Amino acid sequence: MRKKCFSYIIAFLIIITLNFIVPRLLPGDPLSAIYGEEVLLKLSGETREYINSTYNLDRPVAIQYVLHVISIFRGNLGYSIYYKKPVIELVFSYIPYTIILMGLGMLISTALGIVLGIESGWRRGKRYDRFILFMMIFFSGFPAFFMGACFLIIFGVILDILPFQGAKTAYSGMAASGITFDFLRHLILPLLSLVFVFTPSSYLLTRNAMISSIKEPYILLAKAKGLKDIRIRYGHAGRNSLIPVATHTGVRLGTVMMTGTLFIEIIFSYPGMGTLIYNSILNRDYPVIQGSFLFVAVLVLLINFLMDISYVRLDPRIEYAY
Amino acid sequence: MLEIRNLNISYGSKKIIKDLSFELGSREIIAVVGESGTGKTTLALSIMGLLSQQSGDASVSGEILFGETDICRIREPDLRLLRWKRISMVFQNADNILNPTMTIYQQISELTGKNRDGSSIREMLATVSFPVSRINAYPHQLSIGERQKALVAMAYILKPDLVILDEPTSSLDPDARVKIISTIKKLSRDRAVLLVTHDLGTARSLSEKTMVLYGGDIVEMGPTEKIFSGPRHPYTRGLIRSYPGMDRTKDLQGIRGKAEFIETGCPFHPRCTQSIDICRLLKPVLKEYGGLKLACHRGGIIPMLEMRDIRKSYNKNNVLESVSFKIYEGETVGLLGKSGSGKTTLARIIMGLLEKDAGEVYLEEEPVKKWDAGFYSRVQMIFQDVRSSVSHRLNILDAVMEPLVIQKKVNRTDNITAVKKVLTEVELPSDENFLYGYPHHLSGGELQRVIIARALILSPRVLIADEPTSFLDPSIQAKVLKLLNRLQEDRGLGILFITHDPGVARKVSDRILRLDEGIIKNERLN
Ligand code: SF4
Numbered sequence: 050m051r052k053k054c055f056s057y058i059i060a061f062l063i064i065i066t067l068n069f070i071v072p073r074l075l076p077g078d079p080l081s082a083i084y085g086e087e088v089l090l091k092l093s094g095e096t097r098e099y100i101n102s103t104y105n106l107d108r109p110v111a112i113q114y115v116l117h118v119i120s121i122f123r124g125n126l127g128y129s130i131y132y133k134k135p136v137i138e139l140v141f142s143y144i145p146y147t148i149i150l151m152g153l154g155m156l157i158s159t160a161l162g163i164v165l166g167i168e169s170g171w172r173r174g175k176r177y178d179r180f181i182l183f184m185m186i187f188f189s190g191f192p193a194f195f196m197g198a199c200f201l202i203i204f205g206v207i208l209d210i211l212p213f214q215g216a217k218t219a220y221s222g223m224a225a226s227g228i229t230f231d232f233l234r235h236l237i238l239p240l241l242s243l244v245f246v247f248t249p250s251s252y253l254l255t256r257n258a259m260i261s262s263i264k265e266p267y268i269l270l271a272k273a274k275g276l277k278d279i280r281i282r283y284g285h286a287g288r289n290s291l292i293p294v295a296t297h298t299g300v301r302l303g304t305v306m307m308t309g310t311l312f313i314e315i316i317f318s319y320p321g322m323g324t325l326i327y328n329s330i331l332n333r334d335y336p337v338i339q340g341s342f343l344f345v346a347v348l349v350l351l352i353n354f355l356m357d358i359s360y361v362r363l364d365p366r367i368e369y370a371y
Numbered sequence: 372m373l374e375i376r377n378l379n380i381s382y383g384s385k386k387i388i389k390d391l392s393f394e395l396g397s398r399e400i401i402a403v404v405g406e407s408g409t410g411k412t413t414l415a416l417s418i419m420g421l422l423s424q425q426s427g428d429a430s431v432s433g434e435i436l437f438g439e440t441d442i443c444r445i446r447e448p449d450l451r452l453l454r455w456k457r458i459s460m461v462f463q464n465a466d467n468i469l470n471p472t473m474t475i476y477q478q479i480s481e482l483t484g485k486n487r488d489g490s491s492i493r494e495m496l497a498t499v500s501f502p503v504s505r506i507n508a509y510p511h512q513l514s515i516g517e518r519q520k521a522l523v524a525m526a527y528i529l530k531p532d533l534v535i536l537d538e539p540t541s542s543l544d545p546d547a548r549v550k551i552i553s554t555i556k557k558l559s560r561d562r563a564v565l566l567v568t569h570d571l572g573t574a575r576s577l578s579e580k581t582m583v584l585y586g587g588d589i590v591e592m593g594p595t596e597k598i599f600s601g602p603r604h605p606y607t608r609g610l611i612r613s614y615p616g617m618d619r620t621k622d623l624q625g626i627r628g629k630a631e632f633i634e635t636g637c638p639f640h641p642r643c644t645q646s647i648d649i650c651r652l653l654k655p656v657l658k659e660y661g662g663l664k665l666a667c668h669r670g671g672i673i674p675m676l677e678m679r680d681i682r683k684s685y686n687k688n689n690v691l692e693s694v695s696f697k698i699y700e701g702e703t704v705g706l707l708g709k710s711g712s713g714k715t716t717l718a719r720i721i722m723g724l725l726e727k728d729a730g731e732v733y734l735e736e737e738p739v740k741k742w743d744a745g746f747y748s749r750v751q752m753i754f755q756d757v758r759s760s761v762s763h764r765l766n767i768l769d770a771v772m773e774p775l776v777i778q779k780k781v782n783r784t785d786n787i788t789a790v791k792k793v794l795t796e797v798e799l800p801s802d803e804n805f806l807y808g809y810p811h812h813l814s815g816g817e818l819q820r821v822i823i824a825r826a827l828i829l830s831p832r833v834l835i836a837d838e839p840t841s842f843l844d845p846s847i848q849a850k851v852l853k854l855l856n857r858l859q860e861d862r863g864l865g866i867l868f869i870t871h872d873p874g875v876a877r878k879v880s881d882r883i884l885r886l887d888e889g890i891i892k893n894e895r896l897n
Contacts, residue, residue, distance in 0.1 A: 267470040270462055273419050274482055274525075275454030284481070288472055365472060365509040 053357055057350060064346045068339060069117045072104075080104055084130060084336070099135070100128050126343065127336030131329070136340035139325065144344060146216055147321035150236065151310040154243030155302070155352075162248045163294065166255025167287040173260055182256070189249030193309040197242040197316035204238055211238050214318045239317045246309050254297050258290035265289070295360040302356060303349035311345075372397040372563045373418070373533055378433035380413055380422065380587075385632060387413045389587040391433075397532065400564040402578035402595065404571060404610065408630055410587040411567040412463065415535045418442060418565070419460055420450045437533070455482060459526040463538035465519040469510040475521050476506045479528055495524045499554050515542040523551060523558075533563045540573045552576050571614040575599050583607045586630065586638035588654075591671075593663035603663055603671030605701070605863075606639045620877040621703070622853070624860045637668065644863020645673060645700045672699045674736060675865035676721070676750065676833045681730035683716055690716050692889040694730070698833065701863040703855075705880030707873055712886045714869045715755075718837050721867070722752050735832070744778050751826035755838040757818045761810045761825070768806040771825045778829060793824045796861075797854060816847035820854070827858065833865045840875065852879055 084100065105116045120126075126136040165185075169178045188196075205213030212218065216235045217228065262268065263286050271285045314323030322341055329337035361367045373395040380388040387410040395401050403411050413429075416422050420442050422429040435442040437458065442450070462468045470478055479492050489506075496503050501520040510518055519542050526534050539555065540548045552573060555564075568574050574581055574595065581598045583591040583606065591604035602608040609626035612619075628642040637643065640650040647669065655666040665671050674697040683691040690713040698704045708714045719725040721732060723742025732739045739746060751774075754760040761770045771790045780786060791801035797820040799805065810818055819839065826834060836855070840848040856879065858864060870876050876883050885892045 266462070266464060266468045269421060269424055270468050271470070272424050273421055273454055273460055273462070275451045275456060276481065277451075280481070285470055285473075289470070292472070363472070366511050 057354055060350055061347070064343060064350075065118055065121060066114075068121070068343050069114055072335075072339065080106065096128055099125070121343070126340035129329075129334055129337045131332045131334045132337070136336050139337060140322070140340055140344050143320055143322050143325040144348075146319060147310060147314065147323065148348075150239055150243065150314065150319065150321060151306055153236075153240055154247060154310065155306055157240070158244045158247035159251050159298075161244065162251025162253075163255045163287075163291065165248070166252045166294075167259055167282060167290065169252070170256040170259025170290070171263065171282050171286065173263075178256075181252070185249040185252045188245055189253070191246065192312075193242070193246045194312040194316055196246050197239065197313045200238050200242045200245075201316060213238050216320050235319075239313050239319050242313050242316075243309060246313075247306065250305070251294065251298060254294045255290055258293040259286055262286045262290045292360070292364045295356060295363055298356060303352040306352065307345060307349050372399075372438070373565070374434075374436040375418075376434040376436065378414075378417070378431070378435060380410070380417055380429060380431050383428050386634075387587050388417070389638075391587070391589060393582060393589065393592070395533070395563050395565060397563050398561065399580065400559060400566060400578045401580045401582060402566040402568060402574035403582045403584055404568060404574050405584035406610070406630055407569055409584045411569075411584060412537055414584075415460065415537050415565065415567045418533075418535060419454060419458060420445075420447075455531065456529050457531050458533045458535065459529065459531040460535040461519075461522050461526045461537060461539045463541060465515050465522055465542045468522065469518060471510055474507045474509055475501075475513070479521070479525050482525070482528055492524075492528065495528050496521065498558070499524045500550060516544065516547050519543055520551065523555065527558045531562065533565065534559065536564060536566045536568070538568050538570065539566070540568075540570060548573070571599070571611060572616065583610070586632055588638050588666065589657055589664070590639060590666050591663060592657070592665075597663060603660060603665050604639075604667055605643050605645060605672055608672060608701070609642075621881055622856050622878060624856060627861050637666070644861075645669060672701065674698065675700050675702075675734070676867070677733035677736075678717075678721070679731045679733065681717070681720060681732070682728045683713070683720060683725070684728060689889050691720075691727075694886075694889070694891050696884055696891055698865040698867055700832070700865055701859060702882070703859065703866040703868050703880045705876035705883040706867055706869045706886060707876050707883055708869075708871065708886035710871060713889050714871075714886055715837060717886065718752065718835050718867070718869055721835055722750070747774070747831075748778060748829045749831050750833045750835065751829065751831040752835040752837065753822055753826050753839045755841060757815065757822055757842060758811075760822060761818075763809060763811050766807050766809055767813075767821060770810060771821060771828055774825060774829050789828055790824075793828045794821075796827065796858070797821075797824045799824065814847075815843050816850065819843060819847075819851050823851075823854070823858075827862075830862070831864070833867070835867045835869070837869045838871070839868075841870070841872075848875075855879065 080100070105113050108116065124137040126140070128135055129139055132139055165181055169181045172178045191199075201213045204211045212235050217231050218235075265286075267289075268281065268286055271281045276284075310321070311323030311326065313319070314321040315327045318324060322345055326338060326341045326345075328334075329341065375394070376392050378388055378391040379386065391414070393401070403414065405411055413422070416424075417431060418435055418437075422431060431443050433443065437453065440449075440453070442453070445453075469475075475496075476489065476492065479495075480489065483492060493503050493506065496506060499520040501517060501524060505513060505517070513521070519539070523539060526536075536555070540551060543551060555577060564577075566574060566578055578595045581593065581595040582589055583598070583604060585606045591598060591602065591607045598607060599611065602611055606626070609624070612621075612624045613626065615623060626642055627644070631641065632638075633641065635654065636652050637646065637650040637655050640646040643650065649668050653668070655668045657664045657666045659665075660670055676698045677696070679695050681691055681694040682689075694717060696704065706714055706717070716725065720727045723739075723746065734746065734749060765773065768787065768790055771793065772786050775786050775789065787806075790806070794801040794805075799817065799820050810821060813821065819842075823839075834855075839855075840851050843851060852875070855866065855868075859866060866879075868876065868879050873883075882893070
């Protein structure tokens with residue numbers, strides 16, 4: 050486990066370092082390359098001070114680097130000319146939506162995938178299994194943005210029963226409970242799209258693991274013990290099937306989930322990091338792009354870390370492998 | 372308690388269990404022994420109703436009656452109620468049968484139910500001498516022996532009526548084995564046990580009755596002690612001979628050939644050294660033979676040579692006084708005695724070289740009237756003095772071939788082929804150089820092999836070996852004894868091994884007779 054933690058720290062340092070190097074590789078003075086010559090001149094003294102403190106271009110490179118790291122930990126990621134706000138503030142106002150959307154999406158799709166996978170694997174070859182398997186393979190072919198667009202058109206435009214833009218109705222002036230309800234309504238379509246995109250992979254993994262688990266000798270023992278079917282299915286076969294699911298999901302999950310979520314956000318103009326990055330690209334708002342990527346990368350790392358921990362907890366044999 | 376009637380199990384077209392019937396009383400312990408692949412585990416799983424779980428294409432016919440219920444016919448939910456509460460099992464493969472992600476305690480407590488406290492589990496684990504402090508360990512944290520003990524505890528925790536033990540001791544060291552056997556005995560006092568094992572030691576110390584399975588058939592069944600002390604079926608004897616028991620001094624012997632599934636005739640016939648034509652054609656049925664049940668056309672291992680009340684005296688000096696004994700097929704009987712005790716006289720009487728005063732020699736259960744070519748094709752002798760037992764005018768080819776010529780087999784090409792074959796069998800070269808060499812050019816060990824080859828060329832059933840190795844160096848003697856042992860395994864020779872050396876006798880014999888003042892005494896092997 051200690052080794053794992055160490056590699057996460059290394060990964061984190063690499064991300065910070067890249068964040069430090071990339072703007073300095075741009076042609077010319079990084080400050081003007083990023084913010085633009087004229088813009089810099091127009092800025093007030095205070096803002097310029099703030100920007101300068103993130104770059105410290107007058108200092109030696111090593112010191113620049115140290116100061117860069119310190120300023121990141123202080124939350125100083127630069128200043129958005131377009132939004133006229135420090136990047137950190139922007140990120141903090143957008144990232145909760147992403148976390149909610151992705152977190153829920155991940156939770157629901159993993160749980161759904163596992164349950165369906167266990168049931169399907171247990172009944173391998175039966176009608177139930179074949180049906181679910183077909184549906185999952187069908188949906189697993191859809192890229193995230195396509196799935197999102199489909200839901201948007203069907204439920205938002207044609208059926209017109211659900212909102213498909215943003216996270217809340219603007220200027221509604223509703224009561225607190227109304228606001229929550231409104232928020233949830235807005236969440237439905239993006240979340241549903243995410244669930245449809247993510248479920249097949251965890252389903253397929255679980256089903257595969259389940260099919261090999263049910264051939265294991267301990268299942269024979271569990272059957273011989275006269276345990277209830279559901280206990281054998283979930284307590285014995287299912288439980289052991291989660292181990293390969295966790296290992297396989299681990300690395301992939303973070304990146305796949307993240308990119309999926311970002312795309313879905315853009316489709317539904319959901320005010321999360323995806324939308325923020327998208328808009329900043331359109332506006333060439335480099336400091337925001339840079340800061341957002343830093344956060345997204347850290348988020349991915351965090352998810353992977355959580356997967357690693359759960360994997361260790363799932364398989365008692367692992368502790369000893371380290 | 373358990374009655375199995377005409378049980379047939381096959382996987383696809385392969386018949387694993389053939390028409391098996393037996394009964395197990397409610398307090399009886401029956402051992403089912405046999406090599407791996409004889410269908411023991413299949414039998415065990417079928418009683419648990421788990422065959423379909425193990426293999427999709429298993430087909431079962433017949434009845435497995437547990438009390439009133441036929442396990443082959445009840446529905447899965449009813450079967451679930453029988454499992455473990457009434458019938459439990461200790462599975463083999465202690466190394467991977469337990470669930471790797473559950474602790475021992477969890478795996479046992481899911482049987483007893485959560486509401487009961489763990490004390491009964493602890494108690495049971497302590498009974499099987501599982502280290503109770505490790506109750507919350509995962510299987511991979513335990514030694515294989517500990518896992519095996521946990522499995523035994525698990526099998527008895529619900530106090531079932533019938534426990535099936537599939538190799539319950541296979542992963543234990545000898546000390547632990549002895550302990551767990553006595554624990555199992557204690558735990559099994561009020562219940563029926565079906566022990567399935569290839570470990571004859573465990574079978575012998577645990578069971579009252581033993582059933583020997585070969586190729587899915589019962590070949591021998593009866594009281595355990597009886598089977599182990601005097602096996603009647605050639606397969607049972609082969610099994611016992613290949614098992615390194617503490618009370619055996621003879622070198623281990625295997626069973627020739629490999630186990631294969633035979634459709635017609637006796638399942639053992641390709642490996643049996645006393646099979647006759649009918650064995651290939653007709654399957655023997657299980658019949659009662661003096662307290663044992665036996666499936667063999669010849670009534671079990673046959674006596675090859677029998678002495679009945681042989682007497683001989685020279686000048687009123689009794690050399691042999693009422694000598695009687697039997698040599699069974701594939702058996703070595705050691706005949707010990709000081710020089711002048713009448714050993715050689717006896718050998719010469721058997722071979723018809725000397726008139727007996729009274730008594731009868733029986734060969735394959737028929738009295739011998741004439742010592743003719745027919746007799747010598749079945750009984751051959753190896754003499755003590757190797758140098759003088761072949762004529763030095765004959766080359767090796769002719770010396771080995773001589774018995775064939777005496778038997779009027781004159782086709783020289785056939786004979787040469789036979790000679791070459793038998794020479795290879797006794798581990799001698801069979802090239803021209805060797806064949807046309809002369810006996811006096813050979814070393815003692817080589818010469819002894821030539822003599823053995825010569826005795827074997829007629830494929831005799833009995834070999835009388837009179838001090839066959841006394842002129843040889845110990846290291847060569849060891850090789851010749853090994854050779855005889857192997858030849859016996861392959862051909863089922865009955866051997867009378869005459870020697871004055873008790874050490875040698877112990878090493879080669881299944882039984883030892885001592886000839887003392889003309890009287891035969893049985894000798895214990897250790
Ligand atoms: S003698 Fe025949 S029936 Fe008896 S075991 Fe041998 S082959 Fe089978």
